[in-house]
Amino acid sequence: MNWVVSFAKSSIGAKIIMGVTGAALVGFILAHMLGNLQVFLGPDALNQYAKNLKDLGGLLWLARGGLIAVAILHIASGIRLAKLNRDARPVAYAHKATVKASFASRYMGLSGLVVLAFLVYHLLHFTLGVTHPDQHSMVDNMQRHDVYSMVILGFRDPAVALSYIIAICLLGLHLNHGASSLFQSLGLKHSKYNDFIAKIGPLVAIIVVVGNISMPIAVLCRWVGAEIGG
Amino acid sequence: MKLNLHIWRQKSPNDAGKIVKYEANDISPDMSFLEMLDVLNEQLIEKGEAPIEYDHDCREGICGMCSMVINGVAHGPEKETTTCQLHMRKFKDGDTIYIEPFRAKAFPVVKDLVVDRSAFDRIIQAGGFISANTGNAPDANAIPVSKVIADQAFDAATCIGCGACVAACKNASAMLFVSAKINQFRDLPQGQPERYSRAKSMVEQMDAEGFGACGNQNECEAVCPKGIKVSNISNMIQDYTKSVLATDN
């Protein structure tokens, strides 16, 4: 098993880890977004979706476990790389310039950290109900966890909505580079489809940003959830 | 032309070093960048000051010896051009120019703008060749090689080992250089016997030298004087991964 460790520690192993975990996280984000977009279909759809998920029971925990592992790997490996890369240039240039590297690619660590901070807040908010216990404890008329109201009420607070919007934009930045870059990291480039790969990042970023911020914006503007008082 | 130069001066590897300002007068636009420095050095020597040390040799863009970061860009502003082939007509009268050494932990500064790039040699020594003792070779035409593969090998083989890719990469990663050598051999029939062991040992040496990891920023490709493509890195990842995960190396 020695080779597993040495592979994981190698610079290329680290790239593969970032790529694989990044791809998995992209998959989760897209799926999660599709699920959440049901907020536009009304309370019944979203709450039932949430219940269905919960009813998966063990399977859900399995998926959560996988997700946590992937996220930890991605974050740990990202932080390790950030340190390694910083150490690789102990003395900085006095005059800095960039020719081609995109803004997004240069700030992956930073955008990732913001997303991490958001994630912590997000879990405290919606999953664990720590920040707004009152919103989290509601049930709907079918005794399901009232995810719909929780989301609506959550985003009613402009500060909360704004922080979501900002975080999601940074996530978009992260993916703008990341979703293309992961192909290169996995050794999957070829001149025949390089141009296409280069477009995947921006495409995923746009989908993720538009899809996700549509929710807080719609709530703030009362396009959805206007029926809920408060 | 008159120029304001901000040049990194460092007496020895252990000296802290600092940027020193100089004025260069009477610079002709037909001069090469290095000739401009020659003029400055001549003046410094006459004034009894230490001239600026910098690496150079062929002055025609092929030996890979010249190595400077000019206004933050390795080899300066002109695309696919080494420092020695850069001419002063690319600058304007009165310009301020920062000149710094290639910076990376694996490229320690020796003096002023001179750095130690022996890490590259050690990476090649780890396996950047085809093991063919003199006298072993069959007739050169015994094994035809498709033109496409020969051309690809050539494209990768044009790397001059200058290290600008490392200097330009935010992570001081050497992956472009290493992948170029790996790609020269990876598809040639002659390169097959050692294909995976080569990738493995070269990457391991690269890591041991303290270069950073690639984050696919493509800055290396942008400054590479020979236009080496980052797709080489992708191929290297394939071979390295296979060598570790799926071969007995």
Add this chain to the structure above:
Amino acid sequence: MDLTSHEPTGEISERWDKHRFDMKLVNPANKRKYRVIMVGSGLAGGAGAATMAELGYDVECFCIQDTPRRAHSIAAQGGINAAKNYQNDGDSVYRLFYDTVKGGDFRARESNVYRLAQVSVNIIDQCVAQGVPFARDYGGYLTNRSFGGAQVSRTFYARGQTGQQLLLGAYGALSRQIKAGKVNMHTREEMLELVLVNGQARGIITRNLVTGKLSAWAADAVVLGTGGYGNVFYLSTNAMGSNVTAPFRAYRKGAGFANPCYTQIHPTCIPVSGDHQSKLTLMSESLRNDGRVWVPKTSGDTRRPRDIPETDRDYYLERRYPAFGNLVPRDVASRAAKHECDEGRGVGPGGRGVFLDFADSINRLGKDQVEQRYGNLFQMYERITDDDPYETPMRIYPAVHYTMGGLWVDYNLQSTIPGLHVVGEANFSDHGANRLGASALMQGLADGYFIIPYTIGNYFAHNATPALSTDAPEFKQAMQECENRQKKFLEINGKRTVDSFHRELGKTMWENCGMARNATGLKKGIEHIQGLRAEFWENVKVPGSGAELNSELEMAGRVADFLEFGEVMCRDALNREESCGGHFREEHQTTEGEALRDDENFCYGSVWEYKGYGETPALHKEELHFDYVKLATRSYK
């Protein structure tokens, strides 16, 4: 001075085989007991060091660059010859041999040249096995071009970067042996002195260019592969670090220096643009395949080239040499350009340039085709001159490119000092008075891969080399001399920079010992050099100290040697009262201005023996005989 060539006798095609059989071998188990010093890691040195290590010898290899991969061989563009006859156009070992002897204007040793042609075939095989990406056709086989006026296509090439690719091959082989511990590579380590013990070459003194530390190295034999000395002219196509120091130090220790005046001037280089110029850039000779050379008919014609009508242009090469036209050999093309400029018809600043025009080819082949063939050269030209060669003709002028002269060696590549061998451009063998295009790479690799590894064994088998340490008095003394010399440089503290001396020396050499030479000029040159040398030792200014990276100090040593060596070159040129190859004596030309060789009196290699600082060296002669290629006048009319 013993100038026995040690060439085998018998049928020329059998000589090398016979010699290899006659040579004594070293027992494989004993090889590792022999240590060989290889100075230089270019094609010749790198290939030689790697191959000797493969055979089992213990090799210490030195170079002045920061890595062996940057030796000046890297810069060769055009290609490498080999008598493979892959194109089925009638080439053969014999024809390559014949062309090389004739191209060298009958001033090389036949046996050596034949061997060179013979092993040329193995070189290509070896390089392909190493992964050198030579050009191939669509069927996957190697393709060739015709080069430098050859009538067969025998030049193998890797786009315009043949030298680079070959060197990287040798560097790979060398790197492998370094990893295996068979070669100890010392980069940025300059040889300053050769050490003789009991008349044998047994070691060297070097200076570490980073720390300044002087070190002594002992070995059983020393091989020099230190390249050419074209930089004696200051401006040349050579790299800035190319120098004569190693061979010159050996010369001072008794090695004969052969034909120092034979210099190749390459006709297609970018002209000098101003006083600041530090080096000249070669534009590959292949350009003459499609470019036409011309000057305006009347001097002082300042119209833009495109505005000068055909009737006012003189395509002088086509006019003077109708059979070969723009493709005449290098020496002929260079002299013709000089002639036009001397007559005042030169173009560009200073009037030192002629046009190389692609307009016809662009019309005939289309811009795309021309771009495909020469795109990177055009780009390089534009980068340097800021002119677009698609729109306006290139301006070119000859420049010093290669030095055929070098340390004298016998058939075994051994100099007149036992144990001192010389390979590559640093020796004098094979090219006579003029080198054909694409033959230097061939010679460097032939020497390195296929000759020195055998002949060095023969030397060991025949000569005892008693155990020796660097504590021996010979080393101590040599160290002391190097230290004193270095101290001297630093103490003079005069007013002129090293570079200004080098520049002035170069100018004298170019004017008096350049493309065309005459007795008056050469004498003037010698006088000038002597004066300059005296001034150097009183008025040079070398800043800094010896214990650090100090490129001024490095250059001071090299320029000091050039200042002595330049005089030897002039003396050799003065002695050679004939015109042959790269050596053109104005006194010896036909009424039409063509070179006049004198086989009666000068069919020999001139070998110079050092007689002390400032003393006139002694001339020795190796008589040449031509049993296979009959002496004949070259004609390209």
